[in-house]
Amino acid sequence: MTLKPLIITVLLSCLMSTIAVLVYHRFYEKKMAYIDIKKVFDGFQMKADLEIKYKEIEKNRNKILDSLAFNLKIMSKHFNEAENRSSITKSEAQQFEYRREEYVKLRDQYREENAALSQKYDHQILTRLTQYMIEYGKKHHYNMIFGADGNGTLMYANEANNISEDVIVYINNNYKGVD
């Protein structure tokens, strides 16, 4: 037996094996990957934009509250410094009480509104993030994309399957309207 047929056989076997592997990879293998949810969420530009907006609103509300609190403090100081409690008129006491109630009411209202606003922005971000993830998965032919958030949903995955960086670039480009 000469060496030539043997080499041909080996080469042909390699070729067939490669073809088999490629066919399996293309048609049968389930393409899966995972993302680090926190990393993607934090890297999403929309989150940064809405965070700035939220802080601006919160800051403006705090300014209003601080102004009311300052007025209350001045009134309170005036009452404390009054030599005789009887020198404080009834209308002054009523006014103080009215302003104090107004302050407490507004503070509670702002607390509720801030919580609702934060929830609303979170919902907007998650909705958009989910939509872009679906688009990304379809575009790159993924069967599944898992979200690792450290709560045990995904116990182990090879780092090579971590597509968080790619996803961050993709979702930010979509969000910025760059396509």
Add this chain to the structure above:
Amino acid sequence: MFILIITIKVLIRRFRILVFCVASCIGFCACDRDDPKDTFLGVSDVKQWEVQDHSHEQMTVGEFATWCADDRNNFHKTEDIEDVRYKLSYLPAEAMAYLELRTEDYDFATFKKTLERYTDMSYFNFRIELKNGKGELLKHQLSSPGQYEDRVKYFSFKMEKDICLVQGRDTVFPGLFQFERIFEVAPYANVMFAFDNTLFNKNEEFTVVYNDVVFDKGFIKYHYQNKQLINLPNITEL
């Protein structure tokens, strides 16, 4: 083993072209060209399309209008968020003049004169549309009857505050704004707005931002590249 070698040898000799073709086809099919790992950090996603220079091209008014409508020029940008579609279209001054004159008989001098009125600003048409195409947009997901009136007022008078053009660190708000109310005729709302050309550099990239507070979708951004709005074809005749 000997029989296998002989068989393969015969097969290769007789069907080598066929084997080659089959192997090539399968190999070609097997290559997944959309795999994100093929590119560094999905750079294929980052790459922007290239702005073409059309300034040397010459065309008639009608051809220009058709050219503007062509999606390949990227004047129209669409963003779908859940059940709502947001479409922003840049309208060059020439297209605005054409839209104004299209129902009349006019000559080239009239066109030029009309065109001058639109050169100071950059015009955009913004359409908000229901993707399922049913009902009036302003009545979509109403939580109370009074909300409809609030939405009409918002679109007519307040919406312009939620639209801006961002270039670098500058923010420009529309100098002109017009809401086109179409009632139940179509499931969309059209808004036309324009930015003063002296307040931003049309040569450089910018982003038009809309903050949707009506349907609570948040910021929607449309990016226009460097020189995209200036390298337009020249209109030479009607």
